Amino acid sequence: MKPIYINLAVAIFLAAATPAFAAEKSKLDDQTQLPKAPAKVNNTSYFKPPLESELQGNAFGELVRRGEAIFVNTKALAPDYVGNGMACVNCHLDRGRKANSGPLWSAYTMYPAYRKKSNKVNTYTERMQGCFQFSMNGTAPPADSEILTALTAYSYWLSTGAPTGKSLPGRGFDEPPPPPGGFDIARGKVVYDAQCALCHGEQGAGKKVGSTYVFPPVWGKDSYNWGAGMHRVNTAAGFIQHNMPLGRGETMSDQQAWDVAAFINMHERPQDPRIVNGDIELTRKRFHDGDGTNLYGTVIDGVLIGQGIK
Numbered sequence: 001m002k003p004i005y006i007n008l009a010v011a012i013f014l015a016a017a018t019p020a021f022a023a024e025k026s027k028l029d030d031q032t033q034l035p036k037a038p039a040k041v042n043n044t045s046y047f048k049p050p051l052e053s054e055l056q057g058n059a060f061g062e063l064v065r066r067g068e069a070i071f072v073n074t075k076a077l078a079p080d081y082v083g084n085g086m087a088c089v090n091c092h093l094d095r096g097r098k099a100n101s102g103p104l105w106s107a108y109t110m111y112p113a114y115r116k117k118s119n120k121v122n123t124y125t126e127r128m129q130g131c132f133q134f135s136m137n138g139t140a141p142p143a144d145s146e147i148l149t150a151l152t153a154y155s156y157w158l159s160t161g162a163p164t165g166k167s168l169p170g171r172g173f174d175e176p177p178p179p180p181g182g183f184d185i186a187r188g189k190v191v192y193d194a195q196c197a198l199c200h201g202e203q204g205a206g207k208k209v210g211s212t213y214v215f216p217p218v219w220g221k222d223s224y225n226w227g228a229g230m231h232r233v234n235t236a237a238g239f240i241q242h243n244m245p246l247g248r249g250e251t252m253s254d255q256q257a258w259d260v261a262a263f264i265n266m267h268e269r270p271q272d273p274r275i276v277n278g279d280i281e282l283t284r285k286r287f288h289d290g291d292g293t294n295l296y297g298t299v300i301d302g303v304l305i306g307q308g309i310k
């Protein structure tokens, strides 16, 4: 029997490929007359993780499959540790295989590593715990839990044959440089309405079938929190430029990617769990100043950003 996520992925792909979708999309493009962005040429050849079919049916294979299942259906399989509507795979696309989408094959071999965020050397386990706490707005499973053991096994297997301690091309989210004139949130909204709202919703809330998100939220109570890496405009711009709109990555200009990333990341989401004495200003100083480009604790149109949402 095929696991459910394959069906979901197919459903998503079909949704994106249907003529109705295409018609809707070109209507929107006409209305907003977006400047056509030159497609980025990318000839980089990336590390190839092993194929699913190469995985053996032994105890190791079982553990790897379990890790993959948790990575894809995180909320269902690790419910105690997830506080929003997200799954790991929502940001680490193609089950953690896709280059420039935080692929696991380039991550596993880079730990233990020093992280500024925690000001200490993190193990791979601690790095994943960070994504549970911030990206998943949840709590970290214990280091020796079955969940983290399975996720580690999956990452280890995906990096079969990758060199240790060498940052491979495609690691992380490869950010476009900040546009010379800065970013523009109003322009970002135009991009969002034309190219993103169809799937992620006009209010950024994503779309559900039953209780499962098929299109994940990009802001609001079920999205990543104010402490997550994706809240940085530069990081989101990198993710978006390479991967969005889904199935049509590498089609947005640096400017469009930054504008729409800023638009998404000016919206409220769950509070940064590291908040200092309930004070946004202090929290900004301690954790957000110097953490790339982000809007937490800034004032936009007279509104203080970063108040959090439950």
Ligand code: HEC
Pocket (backbone or CB within 6 Å): 071, 074, 086, 087, 088, 089, 090, 091, 092, 102, 104, 106, 107, 110, 127, 128, 131, 132, 135, 136, 151, 171, 172, 224, 228, 229, 230, 235
């Ligand atoms: C909302 C998007 C999002 C979700 C959901 C998410 N991550 Fe991440 N993840 C990121 C971002 C962004 C980074 C890079 C962060 C940074 O640079 O601070 C990252 C980094 C990582 C890294 C380190 C990558 C490297 O090259 O060093 C690992 C491992 C990881 N995530 C695993 C997970 C796991 C496991 C889950 C699910 C429990 C998960 N992530 C959920 C966005 C996400």
Ligand code: HEC
Pocket (backbone or CB within 6 Å): 012, 015, 016, 089, 090, 091, 093, 094, 191, 192, 195, 196, 197, 198, 199, 200, 214, 215, 216, 217, 218, 223, 224, 230, 236, 239, 240, 244, 245, 246, 260, 261, 264
């Ligand atoms: C055809 C539908 C579709 C369109 C259009 C689309 N997305 Fe997505 N987006 C998705 C899906 C599905 C995922 C999760 C991928 C997965 O789980 O494999 C996703 C993931 C994301 C994520 C990371 C997860 C999260 O919810 O935070 C961000 C950010 C995002 N999209 C932003 C955008 C932006 C910005 C645009 C417009 C430029 C856009 N998307 C257009 C379907 C779409």
